Amino acid sequence: MRRAALVAGGAVLLAWPLLVPRYFVFLTSLIVVNAIVAIGLNLLSGYTNQLSFGHAGFFAVGAYVAAVLTVREPALPVVLTLALAGLATALVGLALGVPCLRLEGLYLAMATLAFGFVVVEAILNLDWLTRGNDGLAVPVARLGPLALASDAAKYYLVLAVGALMVAAAVNIARTRTGRALLAIRESEIAAQASGVHLAAYKTLAFAVSAFYTGVAGGLFAFVVGFISPDAFDVFLSVDFVAMIIVGGLGSIPGSILGAAVITLLYDWLAAFQNYRPLFFGLILIGCMLFMPGGIASRVPRRTPPAR
Amino acid sequence: MLGVEGLSISFGGLAALSALSFEVAEREIFALIGPNGAGKSTVFNVVTGLYRPSAGRVRFRGQDLLRLPPHRIARRGIARTFQNTEVFRQLSALDNVLIGRHAHLRGGLVRGALGLPSVWREEAGARAVARALLERVGLAEVAGVEAGSLPLGSQKRLEIARALAAEPRLLLLDEPAGGLNPTETQAVMELIRRLRDEGGLTVLVVEHDMELVMGISDRVLVLNYGRRIASGSPREIAADPAVIEAYLGSEEA
Numbered sequence: 392m393r394r395a396a397l398v399a400g401g402a403v404l405l406a407w408p409l410l411v412p413r414y415f416v417f418l419t420s421l422i423v424v425n426a427i428v429a430i431g432l433n434l435l436s437g438y439t440n441q442l443s444f445g446h447a448g449f450f451a452v453g454a455y456v457a458a459v460l461t462v463r464e465p466a467l468p469v470v471l472t473l474a475l476a477g478l479a480t481a482l483v484g485l486a487l488g489v490p491c492l493r494l495e496g497l498y499l500a501m502a503t504l505a506f507g508f509v510v511v512e513a514i515l516n517l518d519w520l521t522r523g524n525d526g527l528a529v530p531v532a533r534l535g536p537l538a539l540a541s542d543a544a545k546y547y548l549v550l551a552v553g554a555l556m557v558a559a560a561v562n563i564a565r566t567r568t569g570r571a572l573l574a575i576r577e578s579e580i581a582a583q584a585s586g587v588h589l590a591a592y593k594t595l596a597f598a599v600s601a602f603y604t605g606v607a608g609g610l611f612a613f614v615v616g617f618i619s620p621d622a623f624d625v626f627l628s629v630d631f632v633a634m635i636i637v638g639g640l641g642s643i644p645g646s647i648l649g650a651a652v653i654t655l656l657y658d659w660l661a662a663f664q665n666y667r668p669l670f671f672g673l674i675l676i677g678c679m680l681f682m683p684g685g686i687a688s689r690v691p692r693r694t695p696p697a698r
Numbered sequence: 699m700l701g702v703e704g705l706s707i708s709f710g711g712l713a714a715l716s717a718l719s720f721e722v723a724e725r726e727i728f729a730l731i732g733p734n735g736a737g738k739s740t741v742f743n744v745v746t747g748l749y750r751p752s753a754g755r756v757r758f759r760g761q762d763l764l765r766l767p768p769h770r771i772a773r774r775g776i777a778r779t780f781q782n783t784e785v786f787r788q789l790s791a792l793d794n795v796l797i798g799r800h801a802h803l804r805g806g807l808v809r810g811a812l813g814l815p816s817v818w819r820e821e822a823g824a825r826a827v828a829r830a831l832l833e834r835v836g837l838a839e840v841a842g843v844e845a846g847s848l849p850l851g852s853q854k855r856l857e858i859a860r861a862l863a864a865e866p867r868l869l870l871l872d873e874p875a876g877g878l879n880p881t882e883t884q885a886v887m888e889l890i891r892r893l894r895d896e897g898g899l900t901v902l903v904v905e906h907d908m909e910l911v912m913g914i915s916d917r918v919l920v921l922n923y924g925r926r927i928a929s930g931s932p933r934e935i936a937a938d939p940a941v942i943e944a945y946l947g948s949e950e951a
């Protein structure tokens with residue numbers, strides 16, 4: 392039954408570019424990109440209880456690394472470009488995670504917020520590399536002889552990478568690493584008493600979260616084809632946090648659902664740009680009041696003991 | 699096996715432990731008792747590396763523990779439970795015990811993410827061990843239940859199962875019978891005795907329930923205001939005037 396649903400869902404996703412107008416293909420790519428970020432953010436905030444308001448910063452690092460690499464080395468296979476974008480962002484995540492070990496709650500939120508600003512400033516200052524405020528046109532991604540120029544081609548790239556990253560996250564969540572992260576969220580002293588190296592896992596969570604967000608940033612660069620610093624402002628970080636709150640903290644399916652809801656909402660509200668913060672505020676407040684566990688909490692678990 | 703020498707620690711001028719020394723032998727059930735605030739839990743917190751003493755040494759199987767962080771101490775073979783229960787509340791009972799096995803599993807981030815067959819084999823093995831432990835403490839039927847929603851008595855037993863999952867040599871139990879009814883207390887006593895007799899474990903237990911203390915311990919050490927006031931067999935302790943004085947002098951009888 393569940394397998395059948397998965398197969399049917401997969402088939403629809405594969406046929407999607409044939410079924411819907413081009414714009415929706417583009418929009419779906421964005422949803423998947425955001426879902427990857429939301430999963431990464433959830434591993435940090437929902438699993439390990441380290442709140443971040445700086446993920447737009449990681450997203451920007453991934454996007455710019457991928458874009459600059461492709462400008463310099465147009466023939467580089469996109470898979471390699473994305474891996475490098477992810478790894479570079481993971482290093483940045485490590486560099487941020489280590490000093491953040493001492494911080495909790497609001498202080499951590501402030502530090503990550505500041506990180507987001509620092510990244511935007513850095514992009515502006517490195518204008519010989521990033522072209523600063525003018526923005527950077529991202530060349531077409533290549534995979535061997537293939538040029539991934541159409542919306543459909545980009546969509547398939549995003550979908551394939553997204554599927555891999557979702558599968559990896561599900562595996563991580565179900566095994567030793569995911570449990571250690573959850574243990575830290577639930578009780579740091581009991582986690583340590585069980586042999587969990589607190590500092591190592593908290594830092595690891597930062598690195599993995601940054602890796603996911605960096606890869607997503609790289610995909611984003613290819614999907615939209617043009618990036619500039621103003622796309623990575625603090626509101627984007629807030630959007631990412633909204634995705635995991637709406638979807639459900641500590642839930643991977645919830646991350647995907649939350650990303651879909653927020654991305655679609657953002658799209659529908661595009662005509663009402665000025666009211667966007669208002670709508671978002673209302674939705675977030677409503678969610679916290681009436682659905683504190685997010686959408687994921689409203690979906691009955693399949694087999695409770697399995698996890 | 700565990701040697702504590704001249705341990706002192708104070709909190710804001712209050713001496714929680716003053717030059718405390720004692721030695722726990724292999725396969726011994728050693729009880730630490732004393733009135734509220736005597737410093738019993740503090741001993742556990744120093745031994746497991748959560749608190750750093752101002753003076754003294756803690757040696758475990760010939761090695762100094764004081765330089766080690768808590769997770770390293772756990773990996774040396776010391777597991778514990780907590781007075782006010784520290785179960786992973788939003789996780790299932792089974793996951794709680796699986797986290798107790800953390801140090802025995804190899805699957806790291808990358809192998810886990812890739813979902814290699816070796817990782818799933820290891821997971822299956824860990825699950826089997828965890829289920830057997832839940833069975834052993836009588837929680838097999840609630841393996842999938844969120845730990846935070848279990849009654850206190852079950853949470854206490856769950857903590858014991860989680861501690862055992864680490865396959866420790868020394869088990870520290872902080873008031874395992876606290877808040878339990880007499881039947882549950884009997885079951886816990888029986889469990890502790892079996893862990894020593896069949897599993898060869900050494901147990902250091904803090905407990906206010908005198909029936910448990912007198913019933914299972916080989917030796918008892920009595921603390922008051924962070925100092926040893928008596929130690930010996932349960933029988934000797936029960937007759938010691940200093941102990942009777944300390945207990946009658948506080949509300950805890």
Ligand SMILES: Nc1ncnc2c1ncn2[C@@H]1O[C@H](COP(=O)(O)OP(=O)(O)OP(=O)(O)O)[C@@H](O)[C@H]1O
Nearest residue numbers: 709712714732733734735736737738739740741781
């Ligand atoms: N982290 C801490 N900060 C400040 N004071 C502490 C701390 N831990 C323990 N104390 C103090 O040290 C003394 C000993 O506390 P401890 O918890 O070891 O007592 P206990 O013997 O376990 O008592 P109980 O039977 O009530 O559990 C108490 O006065 C307590 O207030």
Ligand SMILES: [Mg+2]
Nearest residue numbers: 738739740781
């Ligand atoms: Mg205590």
